[in-house]
Amino acid sequence: GYLHCIGGASGDMLLGALVDVGxxxxxxxxELSKLPLTGYSIEARTAQRGVVRGTQVTVELHPRGKQIxxxxxxxxxxxxxxxxxxxxxxxxxxxxxxxAAEARVxxxxxxxxxxxxxxTVIDVVGVVAGLEALGIERLYSSPLPCGxxxxxxxxxxxxxxxxxxVELMVMAN
Numbered sequence: 573g574y575l576h577c578i579g580g581a582s583g584d585m586l587l588g589a590l591v592d593v594g595x596x597x598x599x600x601x602x603e604l605s606k607l608p609l610t611g612y613s614i615e616a617r618t619a620q621r622g623v624v625r626g627t628q629v630t631v632e633l634h635p636r637g638k639q640i641x642x643x644x645x646x647x648x649x650x651x652x653x654x655x656x657x658x659x660x661x662x663x664x665x666x667x668x669x670x671x672a673a674e675a676r677v678x679x680x681x682x683x684x685x686x687x688x689x690x691x692t693v694i695d696v697v698g699v700v701a702g703l704e705a706l707g708i709e710r711l712y713s714s715p716l717p718c719g720x721x722x723x724x725x726x727x728x729x730x731x732x733x734x735x736x737x738v739e740l741m742v743m744a745n
Contacts, residue, residue, distance in 0.1 A: 573708040577716050579621075583695020587629035590702035591616050597629075603701035606653045609690055611636035614698075631691045640688035643671040649693055655701065662700045667693070673739035716741065 575581060575589065591597055597616045604614065611634045619628035650663050670692070703711065721732045733741075 573703070573706075573711045575711065575713040577714050579717065580719075581713070581716060583691070583699065584629055584631065586699045587631075587695065587702065588616065588619075588627045590699065590706065591629055592627040593706065595702045595706055599705055600629075600698055600702060603655065603659070603705070604694055604698055606655050607649050607693065607697060608652055609649065609694070611638075612690060612694060614694070631694050633689060633691055638689055641690065641693075642688070643667060646693040646696075650697065653697075655697065656704070659697065659701045659704055662704075663693075663697045666696045666700065669740065669743060670696075670736075673736045673743060676739050677735040 573593075575586075579585070587600070591600065597614070601614060613632045613634070614629065615632070616627050616629045619626055646667050647664060650660050650667070653660065655663070719732045722729050723732055723734070724730075725734070
């Protein structure tokens, strides 16, 4: 598979791309239902930005789903699920990389500063399971746009790209 990342690569964007190329929303929901999670809903709709049409997948967190979790909570959810072993293993790898990037930037381990809500594990498991369901064994990407400026986070202002994102890009090389 190839990702042409003209606008970045968020979990929702990746899920939308997978649905757009043939992953059924029902299959995605079925795989995600294997996680011991409640407090969310997921839907897909056609969206258009300028002259480009695509599928937008939205993960809506209900009040119960907005609770903050640790990386270990997410790893435990993945481990406790009946997901295929290959999906569990790859999802663990992604989550552990997120944790390593956050720990390097914030000096804390087991803490996901901006990624502690359940949409993180939904995005990660959904993308990994979707790639497997579509038979995509290798994934390539254009360079990621970095942007510039400052955004607000739970703990204050951060530069764009945020430090954890920069760390993930460094880890990939």
